[in-house]
Amino acid sequence: MLFSPSRFLRRVALATCVSLTFPAVASADILIGHPAGVTGAVAAGVQENLIGARAVFDAVNAQGGVHGQRIVLRTLDDGFKPEKTAELARQLIDEGALALFMTRGTPNTEAVLPLLKAAKVPLVGPSTGASQLHQPVNRFVFNVRSSYQAETTRVVEHIRLMGLERLAIVQVDDSFGRDAVQGALAALQRIGKAPVLHETYNRDKPDFSALVPLIVKADPQAVLFIGSSAPIAEAITQLRQAEHSAQAITLSNNASAGFIKALGPHARGVVVSQVFPWERSHRTAFIRDAQALIAKQSGVTLTQAMLEGVAAAKVLVEGLQRAGRNPTREGLRDALEGLNHFDLGGLTLSYGPQDHSGLRFVDIAIVDREGHFRR
Template sequence: MASSSSWRGRACFVLGALFAVLGTSSVQADILIGQTTAVTGPVAASVGETLQGVNLYLNSVNEKGGVNGEKIKLITLDDKFEPKLAGENAQRLIERDNVIALFMSRATPHTQTILPHLAKHGVALVAPSTGAMVFHQPVNPLVFNVRSSYQAETKKAVEALHTMGYLRVAMVHVDDSFGEDCLAGAMQGFKKTNWEPAIVIKADRNKPDYEAIVPQLVKANIQAVIWIGSSVAVSDGVKALRKTDSAKHMQVVTVSNNASSGFIKQLGDARRGVIVTQVFPSERAMGYAINREAAALAKANGDVALSPSVMEGFASAKVLVEGLRRAGPKPTREKLVAALAGMEYFDLGGLEVGYGPNDRTGLSFVDLSIIDASGQFMR
């Protein structure tokens, strides 16, 4: 006859095994998606808005039972806008949390630190929130872009300023891979219009020296400046210009990383007239089915305010979910990569996304907006 202690031991073993099985089933019931992004730091305002859009769509999908009966769980880690931490977060998400994909990383140098981890483990990165050309060409089979490229944005910005009749245009850009990429696109625009920038100025990513930058722009008799940097860096730069009599009317253009209501708030009284390139149609353009869908969900969830950044998150989440749907039940890293790679056509709601063997670009939409006195993006 077994002793009471051995019986208890076997009972504990059985219960432990049962809990382990139940625990594993619980984890497997969720589709784990990882994200490293700047929840805090100089771009936190726009990141917060993209996450609003992401959650608006993912929550609606989960409330209806998820994808193929499985709910999506997004694990978001804060990289504080530090490239090194972004790479460490990506490694943790892939190797420890066992996510099947990474999603909406933020910024160019930060996303570059993620690439080796994608390659090592065969993990897809869906909708990086950066338009850097390095993620478009040469084609990385594991990176699935949704938004258009920064080079397309800055090229169009230069062409627009040329059409408007500005004669002396400057380029101020953050001194990193993001800034260099935007400069490359701008130079394409200058070449196309047979034009040259009056001056090109590099700015420190963390502490731009406005006391040095603004006098250089004034001395060069600049009429318009394309300013590339974080929302904090650009908004502070605009404020510095507006405080200078000879520069207060200088036209400022920036790109879609600053297409958020948070950026407008940071500009304060200096907001009026700032031009921001956009990679999605106006959120108020209800001719687009994706905008009607987002507006209905926003109203049902406490009147979430839509913005270009919210719509980027919303659209990106739609692409992720469609990839998961096509990957079938119990999606794996390999199945999701294959499903996305084979997604030749997907209608986001008036916007078409498609990928192929030599194409991971997604959308090619670029537009210009101007901030009015009331703090709205006008098209």
């Protein structure tokens, strides 16, 4: 059974309202702030990130917490609006959050960067692969997942191996799109190629009615779509309704069951780059552990977005363990930076003063007829 975004959304919305109405954090608890788009264009992925992260925190709390302190994740809905992300991040910091966690979206994460420096609060596992969060190193940002440019580079390698010569690129016109596309353009240039079409769309008011005919006219063999799940699902749907069969490709920010559901009958054959191993494999301990955690939740099937939540939560928990009882924000920051060859279970992550990039894993998957990712 696939994860139901609508059912989980109702649960998250209720939990968010409760956290805003009643003080649920005891003085001995560790408050972690999570401003993210529980509603809006990225809701499906955020909801699945939350399932993974909460599964880890719940398991840790069930064993007595970290040094006897319970982890409390407070999620506030920013609606995928950068200015709201900054407002809620400031609120969470003022409430005493030890760290911020898994902000979603490049512009949204950029909006909180000044707050991190001012309050000396670390951000763990931002759910974006923006290169500006990797270099130059921001001493308060601890990336877990790989970069978008690494993904788009891998996409170009993939289509070349498939023998596809004509690539079109459709990207959102924001800092995410402008950053991610650079990997693809550089990879194309290295092999003496250029996109047959390169178009942008408006982040706040996506409209593909004029853009899809341009794609059809250019007649590419593949189209790389860079953007959030809701508009990209709509773009692919319109392309198929125009009876064009180009290979549709998108990035890991759309590696969610909610994205597949939004595609409906057009999901099969869509290629999505991945930043974690295959969620249905038993080869790595990380996947086996995640499967065991998610299996405790009725009616939920493990997804790539959940794996991102699991990985980010495990990194945060390890940092808290090393920071000791009653950690400070800077103490947690220093503990995280000291992680060297930390084994997530077959995936190794290292930080240091000159490197906060985290994992570098990138792979390619395709949606099968059952609505699952296949490698």
